[in-house]
Amino acid sequence: MKQILYALGLSVLLFSCKQNQKNAVIYSPRTLAANEKFNAAQPSADSVFTIYKHNSEKDAPISGTEAFGIKFKDTVVSIQVNKADSSAADKFSYVQPVNTQQTTFLVQLANHPDLATAFYLIAFKDDKLNVISLNRPSTGKQDGKFTTGLNKIGRGGYLINNDFFITNVNAQVYLIKRQNPEERIQGEFILNSPDKSTLVFLQPSSLYEVHYESDEVFTQPLSKPAPATADLSGWIKDNFNWEKNKKGITFLKFSDSNRIVDIKEFG
Incomplete structure (x- = not known):
């Protein structure tokens, strides 16, 4: 009796395996x-x-x-x-x-x-x-x-x-x-713009920025290396501003306290 039950159980198991194999594409x-x-x-x-x-x-x-x-x-x-x-x-x-x-x-x-x-x-x-x-x-x-x-x-x-x-x-x-069609971006993603459409990547001597909806890009040179990750947020807040160009695309740019802001940048 045990042998019969074992055989039946084995048959059910094999049938189940075959069913799974049939149902896999x-x-x-x-x-x-x-x-x-x-x-x-x-x-x-x-x-x-x-x-x-x-x-x-x-x-x-x-x-x-x-x-x-x-x-x-x-x-x-x-x-x-x-x-x-x-x-x-x-x-x-x-x-x-x-x-x-x-x-x-x-x-x-x-x-x-x-x-x-x-x-x-x-x-x-x-x-x-x-x-x-x-x-x-x-x-x-x-x-x-x-x-x-x-x-x-x-x-x-x-x-x-x-x-x-x-x-x-x-x-x-x-x-x-x-930046180079043959290479994925050689930088660390650090920030997204307030309108959620520009991605900022930190590189050794620049910020590479991509507006992914339009493929427009901007490279912000850095005069010195960025600080450690723990201090990055404060460094960005103290040294950069989000600015819109004439197309209404937002990029992160170095703050210039002497710069005269053209209202057309925000149009």
Whole structure:
């Protein structure tokens, strides 16, 4: 009797495994179109996505942290990480909806060794599932220092590796304009403008500033190195002001107490 029950249990387990295999689909990620939006509505009353925890089942914990999976309708979403082989990943250490419809998710692969290739968007768009790679090749000498992964910018959105900005609420994705097209920005993100549209990066001898909505940039030279991070806020407050140019774009500029302010700058 025990042997019969064991055989039945094994059959159920194998059937379950086969079902999971059948319901897993491997998606090859595509590249991002310039300033692409991902804000599709849910096609029905029920969400097309289901987020679940791997660790709540029988899977072992991943580095002691939670691992998440995503189902699109009744299929497990698995991403082909490397086009050169058939390996795929379906476990994520970070899953975050980035639009109010909750049809677009920003994800980070679990246990992935390279932050540059760890981030993707999983989105319902044009009546199908889209997987978008958030990776731009870079040859910067200090890429290791400035490939820092995800940086949440207040309530405005998410900065990914100094290369992408994803707005919250409507999930519009911007390619951050580089100083050198071959290199991701070789600087530390330190500040966002009051209107939430200009990102400021600290470099050894300058502030590199990007208005991500228009691709307009400004470089503010520094006469001496910036202080340590703990003193950075006071240093900026004492030495710089936010100023609008003739196009209404805000940049952080060195304060000049003798400068005559032209009212047209704020027009």
